[in-house]
Amino acid sequence: MADPLDTLEATIAARRASDPEASYVARLSAAGTAKIAQKVGEEAIETVIAALSGDRAALTSEAADLLFHLLVLLADRGVTLGDVRAELVRREGVSGLDEKASRSE
Ligand SMILES: N=c1c2ncn([C@@H]3O[C@H](COP(=O)(O)OP(=O)(O)OP(=O)(O)O)[C@@H](O)[C@H]3O)c2ncn1[C@@H]1O[C@H](COP(=O)(O)O)[C@@H](O)[C@H]1O
Numbered sequence: 001m002a003d004p005l006d007t008l009e010a011t012i013a014a015r016r017a018s019d020p021e022a023s024y025v026a027r028l029s030a031a032g033t034a035k036i037a038q039k040v041g042e043e044a045i046e047t048v049i050a051a052l053s054g055d056r057a058a059l060t061s062e063a064a065d066l067l068f069h070l071l072v073l074l075a076d077r078g079v080t081l082g083d084v085r086a087e088l089v090r091r092e093g094v095s096g097l098d099e100k101a102s103r104s105e
Contacts, residue, residue: 039069
């Protein structure tokens with residue numbers, strides 16, 4: 001089975017330039033980077049609130065909203081899940097101290 005995040009990334013790529021009347025992704029993308037980033041911020045706050053509430057189902061739902069909007073933002077800025085995965089893999093071999101040192105170089 002395909003990874004749902006990969007499937008969602010492909011769906012978002014396909015919908016970005018489609019009819020805004022029929023697609024939320026197209027509507028949000030047409031609104032621009034600042035609006036998409038604002039939505040990511042809102043969903044992040046809602047995720048934090050759900051986490052602190054102790055409601056597991058609410059946290060799961062808000063996390064899905066957050067990941068969806070983050071994928072729309074990444075697509076808007078031309079960053080792929082592959083780019084993010086590669087960064088995570090790179091960090092697997094870097095200790096906290098080493099990473100700080102490499103960032104300051
Ligand atoms: N995963 C999602 C998804 N999660 C949340 N949402 C939408 O995100 C919106 C956020 O809700 P809010 O209440 O925060 O926002 P709002 O008040 O409606 O909108 P704003 O005015 O704040 O922007 C809602 O309209 C949800 O329907 C999503 N919309 C789409 N997808 C996926 O994207 C695919 C493509 O969707 P379309 O572009 O609509 O075809 C779908 O098949 C889904 O897989």
